[in-house]
Amino acid sequence: MNVKLIKTETDYQNALSRLEVIFDAKSGTPESDEADILGLLIDEYEKKHYPITSPDPIEAIKIRMEEMQLKQTDLIEAIGGKSRVSEVLSRKRKLTVGMIRSLTTKLNLSASLLIGEY
Template sequence: MNIKPIKSEQDYQEALNRLEVIFDAQKNSVEGDEFEVLSILIEKYEDEHFPIGLPDPIEAIKFRMEQMGYNQQDLAKMVGLKSRASEILNRKRKLSLEMIRLLHEGLKIPTEVLVQAY
C-alpha cells in the first residue's frame, strides 16, 4: 500500500485508477483499507477542486414536488394560497421565513437551499 496525498491532477488520476483496481476488495483486508483511505483522499480532492454548489431554491422545490408526485395545489396547501404557490414557482414572490419553514418540513428540502437568493 503506497498511499500519498493527492496534490495534482496526475495524482488524482492515479488514485482513481488504483481505486478501480481494488474496487471489489474485502473489508478489513489490506486492499480494503487502502480502498477506504483512497476514497477519503479522492473525496477531499474533489471537494476542493470540483465543488458542487447548492441548487436553485425554486428548482429544488419543483424537483422535490415532482419526486413526491405533488402538483401546484399540494404546494398551495403548504404555503396557504394557490396564487401564492403560482407566484413562488414563477419567481414572482420571494420565500418568507414562514414559507421556508413550511417547505422544509413538507418537502424535506434543506433550509440552506431554500434561504438562498434567486
C-alpha cells in the same frame, strides 16, 4: 502499497483507476487498507476541486415536488393561491416567512435551505 497525496488531475485520475481495481479487496488485506486510504484522499480532492453546492430555494422546492410527485396545485395551501404558487416557482415572487414555515412542513425541507438567496 504506494499511496501518495492527490495534487493534480492526473494524480486524481490515477487514484480513481487504482481504486477501481482494488475496490472489492478482502477486508484486512493490504489492498483493503489501500482502498480505504485512497477513498479518503479522493474524497478530500473532490471536496476541494469539485464542490457540490446546495440548490437554491426554488430549485430545492422543485426537486422535492418531483420526488414526492406533487403538482403546483398541491402547494396552494402552503403558498396561497394558484397564481402565487406559479409566481414563486417562476421566481417572480419571493418566499415569505409564512410560506417557508408551511413548505418546511409540507415538503420536509429545512428552513435554512429555503431562506437562501435566489
